[in-house]
Amino acid sequence: MQFLIIGGDAAGMSAASRAKRLRPDLQVTVLEQTQDVSYSACGMPYNIADPERPIDDLVVREAEVFRRQQGIDLRLGHTATAIDLAARLVHATTPHGLQAKLPYDRLLIATGARPLQPEIPGVDLPGIFALKSLADGRRIKAYLKGQEVSKVAIIGMGYIALEMCEALIQRDIKVDLIKPRPRLLPWMPEALASTVQATCEAAGAHLFPGTAIQRIERSGDHLMIMGDGILLRADMILVATGITPNSELASEAGLQLGPARAIAVNRRLQTSDPAVYAAGDCADAHHLVTGRSAWIPLALRANRAGWAVADNVCGVPTELDGIVGTAVFRVLDLEVARTGLSQTEAEGAGFSPVAVTIQTRSRAHAHKGAVPIQVHLVGDTVSGRLLGAQMVGGEGVAHRINAAAVALQNRMKVADFSQADLAYAPPFGPVWDPLLTAANQLKKKLLPPKESERP
């Protein structure tokens, strides 16, 4: 049986490796457009922060290892150009420009996502980069090494933008961040987002939210961003305005798309053609809080979906429950985490949400070194369910969010979550964990009016 995989990143290579382990007799072929497979994409900002580290430190496994040790037919520089569902054929271009037709019994589309390119005149000038592939990281690192870069302008303020803000500041490079939309991290309540903004500014970054960009121009050694009422000079520009799924191949073949034009899959990761799977950043997922499909491209889901595809292809029926949208990133001294829905997202999904935001401390009363932690919890007034959690703080945020993620997975009510038996010791938090303090307050808001008058 021929198992063909388009795309050799997290989902594709996870599926290929696992399929070969499960069924060594399987023919597994992977078509990868670039020259890179199996690298830690999320590690790129941290690698870029350190001029001494080669970017190839991020490579987890070399292509040759997949070929020799695992027997995977890995074809680098191969671009799939069309899928013929009826004939079970993939058309591809080889590195030499030849056309190839590859038959399959089972196909996995793991084409990932690509950076969104904003429609700004001059956005394709030299010295302007996106950061998605290892090749992008390599180019940025080479540029920082080869040029005199003392100032970078970042277009966008999402987590890649903020991680790169940290990385560049660590290299003593000045950073400006600019975006047309009015708020940093708009899925966060103002109280938490302003903590993130204040931390960036305290480290010397300048943030210009709500600033439309007219054009980018080169002026001598510099690039200039002309925005509404501002003019930013930079030695390099990073465009980090989000990503979009590479779903055109699937769509042109007639496969169904879901939210954000990601490839629609069922819990077995099958597309609308049962012989064709999709996984990773190009595919959607079942969201356990909304009960609907969602496109939230993240690394754990990509790896997990890759494995599940391999299981299903190899005759071990596997269904994925779904996701709750848990994500975390670090920016400078802050940990920023979320799981589930924001209040606005909850309204959009048909809930009747209320929310609380608390601020407490990362360690116990009188324990040295405590820093502020902010917790925002969203609950549903109709069902009493917990719908989402967001946290910002100097420590103890990144892993703490997981308790809320497991609560969401279990569709817990806020009242039940407020009874969680969470760990306590003075170096790690107050007796009442910040999540519990927030849950206790949210519980009161969810009670019927008479009860909620009580303290």
Next chain:
Amino acid sequence: MQFLIIGGDAAGMSAASRAKRLRPDLQVTVLEQTQDVSYSACGMPYNIADPERPIDDLVVREAEVFRRQQGIDLRLGHTATAIDLAARLVHATTPHGLQAKLPYDRLLIATGARPLQPEIPGVDLPGIFALKSLADGRRIKAYLKGQEVSKVAIIGMGYIALEMCEALIQRDIKVDLIKPRPRLLPWMPEALASTVQATCEAAGAHLFPGTAIQRIERSGDHLMIMGDGILLRADMILVATGITPNSELASEAGLQLGPARAIAVNRRLQTSDPAVYAAGDCADAHHLVTGRSAWIPLALRANRAGWAVADNVCGVPTELDGIVGTAVFRVLDLEVARTGLSQTEAEGAGFSPVAVTIQTRSRAHAHKGAVPIQVHLVGDTVSGRLLGAQMVGGEGVAHRINAAAVALQNRMKVADFSQADLAYAPPFGPVWDPLLTAANQLKKKLLPPKESERP
């Protein structure tokens, strides 16, 4: 209505404060044997570590605040001597040695626990301390200040012993730890416990597990512990061999006791007399994993139970689901955490457990500063349920355990927990969180034989 509380520590004062907030008209009287209320007992080792910090930094609220601002009739130096359930009277001794009879409509017994005193000749010599009350902490701190203490022997190796080991090493005091039972942290698998032992030894502590103690003697300026084949010289000795509930008052009144002679309570915290509640370290709790009563005296439960008693006394019916036995402590560079049952405890509770132990890293591939994390998970072969988790590591353990705690609260199966959508970013863990890697492995062990042959 008179709400009488015996014991002014975490559970007692939580109940008193909340009751007064809920119903300002209520007469709330607290009898406290010592002169201290409302202090962070768990913070004592960290305070003792710092010679410059007054021990009173640990006091959260002064007695006068409870009296004046909250209107609580707080009587320090009062010792309850008997409870007359039929007459609804508590007999007490006042600080002047007078006998008093206090009537109640609702009574809360929050008498806490006391250190176990091992039966060793000489254990009551001067220079030998236990650490439970703030007065204990004050005495230890004064002794360390007033004497030349360069070496302390600690009898016991539980979390108080290990936290004090850290505290004393921070003060450049040498530490020996000795205990008769053969293993450090016997509820932990050898692989994790030996990491803890190695860390203590690397910091200069000497551990003598499996060493029976014959007697303690004073010899000149020193204390001598005569043990099996060893002789330990110390300037001070700390006895930390565990605690036992102060349940005699309840027992003599005819109230029912539960495991470990803790006072048996239902989910509303009522004892076998519905007018009498018990909460805090003297009371038992419903264990959500075993479905039985358990005595696991910890601060969060004490505070939560105090609140729940106040709610019930004030006419807001409140049931506590129960506990899963989550605990964490720090020792030197290590975070040590547990939730649920160990394999041995699971066998004792009638499960058919299997367990896995994995070692992984605290940060992503190629991310600097990663340290080892060990995870031990226990699951039930019959139901497939997750039964317990234990972790040891240099970072990312203390809060990570909470994900497993919430899973236990929801009686999750290992297979479902292995699908948890946990947070990932390179500074905080691998793509597959250590808990998920362990759950994936445990899941394979729980599958029927045929399935488990698959990788």
